[in-house]
């Protein structure tokens with residue numbers, strides 16, 4: 001059975017479903033193909049999100065059960081023994097159950113009129129000349145459409161076929177576990193562990209849940225993440241106190257692309273969103289808010305293309321232009337911060353955090369209005385004398401020997 005839909009979405013992750021939701025709301029006929037039998041499973045993500053930006057995306061009233069905990073701030077553990085706590089007066093972030101979150105967005109899209117085809121793996125794009133005209137499923141069925149939105153996550157197998165650049169720059173390999181019996185944690189704070197001994201090229205995290213369990217993970221730019229996780233659990237002076245006697249309930253492995261968005265996320269009849277387009281924060285690896293923000297822009301662009309009956313690359317490039325206007329500064333600042341962090345030795349990171357603490361910079365960090373749009377947030381606090389001083393310190397640190 002071959003089929004047709006005005007827009008086809010590949011992948012029912014949050015970005016694919018959010019694009020579908022925003023198209024279906026406009027009455028567009030949209031079909032989402034998901035390779036798994038169940039949406040949101042298997043899950044690989046910590047689901048740590050900014051409450052403010054969930055609201056901005058219109059997702060502030062998540063049903064009970066999806067939000068597992070909310071947080072007023074974070075404890076940052078420097079590579080040796082310095083600890084810096086940044087705490088706000090009220091919750092600023094939350095952690096969601098990713099499987100339930102993905103299912104919820106898909107249900108919203110379905111209720112708005114989107115059609116879901118589960119257990120349906122897209123094998124390749126249907127291309128005529130240089131234009132994408134639909135998808136070909138694993139079972140050889142052909143599904144035609146005017147626009148295909150690629151939301152297949154980091155694997156991004158379809159990008160190459162569409163002749164687009166890949167998202168495989170600055171990839172880190174991650175492992176995440178869910179544990180029970182975690183000790184000595186403040187349920188209001190997430191914890192971050194820095195240092196090349198435990199998470200070279202990234203960091204480790206501990207996200208406590210209200211039910212006594214926690215999500216613990218890390219990513220590394222070299223070596224086996226599993227070995228680093230064992231070391232974190234059993235050897236890290238602070239983490240081992242919290243995790244040494246925990247029981248692992250679940251484990252997953254996945255990659256995260258930290259290189260910033262791909263340079264061309266569109267071609268004739270084709271748009272790329274979310275992890276497939278590497279719309280992920282290079283600093284923290286968070287991709288939900290920015291990916292869904294771009295998915296919404298892609299949906300708007302696709303809707304306008306349908307109205308004008310123009311699916312050419314020269315029209316669809318509008319998608320990238322709007323993403324750049326909205327997020328370009330943030331991505332480029334975050335990429336620079338990631339490169340700076342990667343270039344610093346553990347000793348320098350320790351010294352920097354100690355310096356931040358001495359300067360009571362955690363109070364200034366509390367003025368950061370937005371943890372997702374980090375470029376503009378940093379620019380807003382840049383004029384503050386303490387931050388200017390810290391920047392000078394950082395530049396000097398960066399320029400001096402490791």
Ligand SMILES: Cc1cc2nc3c(=O)[nH]c(=O)nc-3n(C[C@H](O)[C@H](O)[C@H](O)COP(=O)(O)OP(=O)(O)OC[C@H]3O[C@@H](n4cnc5c(N)ncnc54)[C@H](O)[C@@H]3O)c2cc1C
Nearest residue numbers: 011013014015035045046047048122153274275286287288
């Ligand atoms: C360990 C870890 C922790 C993370 N923690 C956070 C966090 O705390 N906060 C945050 O914001 N981000 C986090 N991220 C990043 C976040 O998980 C991703 O940015 C987000 O899932 C991207 O959504 P997506 O819809 O683009 O892709 P995905 O969520 O990967 O969804 C892609 C979907 O496409 C389907 N698919 C793939 N290929 C095909 C095909 N050929 N045919 C049909 N279906 C297909 C897949 O089955 C999947 O359902 C984390 C990532 C990792 C690895």
